[in-house]
Amino acid sequence: MSDLTLKIGRLVLANPVTVASGTFGYAEEFADFIDLNQLGGIITKTVTLEPRPGNPPPRIAETSGGMLNSIGLPNVGVQKFITDKMPFLRTLTTKIIVNVAGKSAEDYPEIIRILDAVEGIDAYELNYSCPNVKEGGLSFSANAHVAESVTKSVRAVTNRPIIAKLTPNVTAIGEIGLAVEQGGADAVSAVNTFVGMAIDIPSRRPKIAMVTAGYSGPAIKPLALAKVYELYKKIHIPIIGIGGICDTNDAIEFLIAGAAAIQVGTANFWDPCISIKIVEGLQTWCRQNHIQKITELTGSLKIK
């Protein structure tokens, strides 16, 4: 057995395979399919301060090799999350990472303060891809200063590990990564969805009610991998790689490019067992390739 454990700051994961926010519900949805405790960690659907209804339909569209979504972060709000969702999550032995988002910069420390009083949360992932309403709707990680200051404000209110989840829709993601590192993040996760769009020709309407949407799935893998590599060259904190990971090989590519762990997103939808298959696939691959510790792989890209 190879050693698949790794550390994200002080957070120890049993293996590098976690599941991406918004693609795994609050884990209960997957209990019929897999043994949740075999995962390295579970990242919850985004939680916000107030309940949100989500966007009108159509919210999703299938494109060749990818999908578009504009779900609109529907969720019951942080209070009901604590009373309705945390009890189940607390029954699990895998790491629980709660993903949070704010409408304004102030929302982040406020929601984290509330969650910090709750047991059974191992870390936070800060969803920085949602629109910063006060700043004209640009996402929180579109701007290095904003990303740094929000991270700082969260750092000030919690000792739990914080993971900043970055949008890829920027000119230089490395700068944003540096900023959140500066702000005190323990790790970054990269990437959230890319901005995409599709049109229904007969009606001339966008295929998603909100017009533009987030693009995910196999089609974005090469893009996400390049973002992870860009971050790896620039920053010093661990990177959790996300984007189009559909099988063990995809996961290994992200590790080689510089990720310490990975998240499986869209692939959960067509194969709810895929995350566990990847855990098993990594174990097999490491054994066959005489990898003692999975951490050897991270950033092992060979360049002439």
Add this chain to the structure above:
Amino acid sequence: MSDLTLKIGRLVLANPVTVASGTFGYAEEFADFIDLNQLGGIITKTVTLEPRPGNPPPRIAETSGGMLNSIGLPNVGVQKFITDKMPFLRTLTTKIIVNVAGKSAEDYPEIIRILDAVEGIDAYELNYSCPNVKEGGLSFSANAHVAESVTKSVRAVTNRPIIAKLTPNVTAIGEIGLAVEQGGADAVSAVNTFVGMAIDIPSRRPKIAMVTAGYSGPAIKPLALAKVYELYKKIHIPIIGIGGICDTNDAIEFLIAGAAAIQVGTANFWDPCISIKIVEGLQTWCRQNHIQKITELTGSLKIK
């Protein structure tokens, strides 16, 4: 017969279908396959001031639904372009748009000055995606000021239409579009390739010698469409849409999103006749849908 003609500034194209730089050689490569004069226009492989050998292999890799390339702009240099390539291009009746790139901002007006003395060129496309060596390798359209000033410097030396070709790898492509409009561009073309990467697991080497590469093909279509739409909302000059266009429907989607014309890129590689098939497909579709003038389509997206 529907009227497929359109104008890009003063440039009149017989139809909206042109072919993307670097995917169509200098047109001669396609003379065995199609009647070149049925195209709306031909955009040449990028020409630079000095000859360039191009990058070492591997230069290309296939991914699911897309491809990666780092060709490195190999070309014979502007002088040999004029003597070796222009004579054939001048025999064509379709519009000839010469794509140019520089290593530094000064290269652009210099090469345009040289080309302006040459007959048979209908417009220039300025490839702003290549690294600006003096500015630390960021592309010329990663920064609005740089993009504007380079465009101005070109505007100062030519009366021919200039089309600024934008990189999508930016936070806000609309701002860059506005900047080149300000600089005097007659149109923008959007988009060039996205930064992507792939790794060969057994060797742990990047699949492309230059490590990161440009991602193109069907996988980028939703992303490119969103960029065109973002530009359409922001700028006033025409947009030429590019990115993953593989058939007539793809072309129509770009027109509805705001493009006045389109470029077929990667699809030329697997079907060298595809550009002409799209010209014919547009004609059929317009007839069936009672579209008198193709220009009606541009920006006709319906939003509630």
Add this chain to the structure above:
Amino acid sequence: MKTLKKAVVVPVLANVQVTHDTWHITLEDKQIAHDSCGGQFVNVFVPQNNGVLWRRPFGIHTTDPDKGVFTLLYKQIGRGTTALTTVKAGEALDILGPLGNCFTHTSDLKEAIIVAGGIGIAPFPLFIQHLVQHSVKISVFYGARSKIDFCCLDFFRQTGVNLHLATEDGSSGHKGFITAPLLAYLQTLPDKPGARIYVCGPTPMLAKMKELCRDTGVPAEVSVETMMGCGFGACMGCPVPLENPASDGRLYALACKDGPVFNLEEIRFDE
């Protein structure tokens, strides 16, 4: 790879074309054959994925718990269903299920009025199998574009249901939409309080049904169709707008988890 219940690879026993565009596939799985109720669906992984990312949902059409088999009735409309037609007996399908909720059968039900448009007929035979066992009176109002589109007519005749047909082209039954003979029937219905309508069909028909039920005062349940990214509540891609915000403030229900069966008066179709 051990997986828990609900994700199964099941043998295909038959896959036969039953109309010009509709197919009937027979699958073997004891648990699904035993546990499913009318209205529930399975989500099918489509072999050869030419860019097809999501599974495709299909209502459970019939079950034979003794033999441990169940069937689906599907219409070939796009990439996924076309790929499905190429699956052969002896192969296997990767499916999730049973998913979703069921048409309800309360003890006060005297007459079930089933209203189906086109392929919307698919989920009803299983429900009818159940109702027959409980001796509920069954009327089926079934509309299609043309005579050649009807499926399962033999099944309805054998079951002895009260069958009403309509076709848009008049090739069989009433000429026009099925809602016309339905309205006539409801207006003369002696025992309205014991009747309940069950609907599945295209969205314009559902909107029309809503009006009709409001006017006649007969309650209805509807099985809705939406795009489904996952089928089990994970993607939140299948919202169904609610007429009134739910008690917890929600504006939308999820078709796959809270449905696919809803009370017709609770949901909206105008978006």
Add this chain to the structure above:
Amino acid sequence: MKTLKKAVVVPVLANVQVTHDTWHITLEDKQIAHDSCGGQFVNVFVPQNNGVLWRRPFGIHTTDPDKGVFTLLYKQIGRGTTALTTVKAGEALDILGPLGNCFTHTSDLKEAIIVAGGIGIAPFPLFIQHLVQHSVKISVFYGARSKIDFCCLDFFRQTGVNLHLATEDGSSGHKGFITAPLLAYLQTLPDKPGARIYVCGPTPMLAKMKELCRDTGVPAEVSVETMMGCGFGACMGCPVPLENPASDGRLYALACKDGPVFNLEEIRFDE
């Protein structure tokens, strides 16, 4: 849709498996059967594109100009070639060709020494058909992993070529690489100036051949394999590093346009 020459949809006459991993496909096209010379290739659009974007290049294996047919010999290695094995007689393939250049046969050629590794044998029968007509002496050095990998041995025997085999596992012919018997042969070759080597095989073999030709002074031509985005000079994705910059300053040739046949001494394999 009128297309000019070189982009054609051709009938498949046969597609048969000839070894555990290699297939032989027969296609009908008068022009290709008539115009092609050994070394040229066709670029095949692969049916059912599971994310396969590019065509797949294959050397023209044999031609029968009288019947207007030609054949390809291909090894199943990945997605594209696997899809190709499912193509049946009676179907059609969308191909571009003939593309690229040919092995050269100058009038002073007395002996053609053909060196093939594995599927590198594919382009030679066509060239041999041509050489036989011109009564050139032909020696074939053909290496494979094992006996079961050899193709076309009957063809070579019928043609009366001087055939040398080697297998890595020693199951047939010399045990080891084919370059060993080749070297022995070259060292005792009486008429070196009239001899020319023609090579096709895996890159390590080509690098080895380069050394061997330098040492023995026998000139060689090589058919190279690179990734090909287009096959007709448009993508510039198939560079072959040159030993010395060309007269026009180029550091690379293009495999599809300037090749696939090159003088072995002109190209580099170290990258």
